[in-house]
Amino acid sequence: MAIRSAEHAVGYGLERGTPELRSAGPITFGPDSILFVADSAAARIYAIAIEDASPVSGTRSLDVDRLDERLAAYLGVPADDVDIRGMAVDPATQGVYLSVARGRGAGSIPLILRVEDDGSLQEVSLRDVQYAQTGIDDAPAEDDERTDIRVLRDDEPGGQAYDARGTILQLVRESLRTVTVTDMAYVGGTLVVAGASNEEFTSTLRQIPFPFKGAAHSSSLEIFHVSHGKWETHSPIRTFVAYDDDMSVLASYTCTPIVKFSLRDLQGGDQARGHTVAELGAMNTPLGMVSFRRDGEEYLLVSNSRHELFKLSRKDLEAQESLTTPQAPVGAPRQSLPHHGVGRMASLNGETVLMLQRTPEGHVDLHSYSTASL
């Protein structure tokens, strides 16, 4: 049920206004059609109440060929100036949303768009919406005095005035160290955020309670894993999904192992051991994950840059011992599915999985697949 009343919004800590995104990265839905948007450039996460007009009943199916071209045409730019940065489905309305970067460099515009049943696109206006924001905080940010000073362009708001011998310049201090959010999910009342630092190589998973409490109030979890019984390392988490009624998390690292850990680990303490359950092989980056149920059993899909789509079952993951010897293919039994070029995925109403697929010609299609077919 989308937020209709001001009281309802206040309950989530939202206020009416216009969030000014500097970038739009991964997106995910929370309760009551509240969309979380990661703005890595501003080191912020927004919670925005989406006032979608039309909840859909029954099963939807959505297939849009050459979505990249449709986006380019709608946004009025050449096709390679559009970058899809995130995809999320509103469980309340089955609305399909994308976060998109229009253009690059100084002129890049971040946008949230909805994809309608007929493939048409609609910009989600962020003017005068109910929203809240929080910072992506990371100790020791407060002790980090390093900043880069930049002169703002005439059309950029903000900054501090500096008198340079009669000319007033608007300056802004920008931090050298940043965190780029790679994935987010709302799990058990908490927004779980995976990100990569542009300096240290860590595996910090941030947990931000929602409603947001003040500027930034997150706890961090370092996830280690052990390679083959002998080497313990950590790594930034690239993508993850909660499964088993939010009791477990399956995550993929930038260095390819797929690990599982329990929600209990997320809630207790600041370190956790992930159990490696599979490896993806050389020069292969995991791209997306989604879970779905069929015939009373739960399955997880993992898309990756080099191979086909992998399907693992919850049962096999639970039974999987931590990997101790290097071999390929490794770990929990997996099934390769024939879907090609799969990137981001999302569950649409539980009976359909949406997939963004890159074609050999370089286009991006959006397709629906029934869970029965997977």
Next chain:
Amino acid sequence: MSGWAADLEDLSFQVVPAGLDGGSLPSMAGEVWIDGDVLRFTPRFPFAAGATYAVTVNGETATIERPAPDATPAAEVVAIHPDADEVPLNLLRIYVHFSAPMSEGFAARAVQMCRAGTGEPLQGTFLRQEPELWDAAHRRLTLFLDPARIKRGLVPNLEAGYPLTEGGPVVLRVTTEFRDAFGQPLRAQAERAYQVGAAIRARIDPATWRWAVPRAGTTEPLTLQFDRPLDHAMLGRCLWITDASGARLSGEATVAAGDRGWRFTPHRPWPEGRLQLTVDTTLEDVAGNAVAHVFDRDLTDPAHDPLDTRLLTLEFACN
């Protein structure tokens, strides 16, 4: 356009970027209206610089172009780190510093690790990172070499081996395919040559650092020499000096050439008495080993046991 007497409803109007098939695609988002005898279109987003559009009204098409702004390439690479002649086999990360804000989306094609001599690019060296890792001003790019190929025991390390080869010199090349924030190419290609030495797999031990401690009452620099190149970015924030009361001394900190040293010049003369150097133990070397832990810790080696503390303090005094 002028001379429009028709209703908006009878009008077929479409604006599409050139190269896209107008027949099956939506028109550019915006507002169309008739203003007297003029048909106006206000796009929701600005026309892209340097792009051509096909405008089709009632079946007739004309082309418009927004010219690219007159600009000459101005951005350059000002530094590449590690700033060392030799890097270890398990080098983890490099930084490219630019003189001006850059565009995202060009790192994969415009930064290459190449075999020295033949110049041939080494495939699969860098981790495919989307989005790219930039500082807030988009002037410093961080690239990680594929950690799956570096970490011992992982299948990619066994199948494909390290991205680098010990004894195989390389050249990091940043090409003019890179675009700055205004779409202009990099003014000139930049390169940095490296010898490749043995892998480094040990925690950074501040006890091995060599100190040159200045005299009290002067503003001479304090210098530290490390046993290996350390991460240039993290050196900028992981070391600081406090006095006996715990107050940080203000001054200029710089990383010495080769990324193997740190120099601190105080703004005010060094006091007499006890001072402390504080080390944030997350400080890493160029292979990802930190003061607190080894990048890929060997569980059977007690020398790899991690440090439990976040901050280490080392006392000294200027005499």
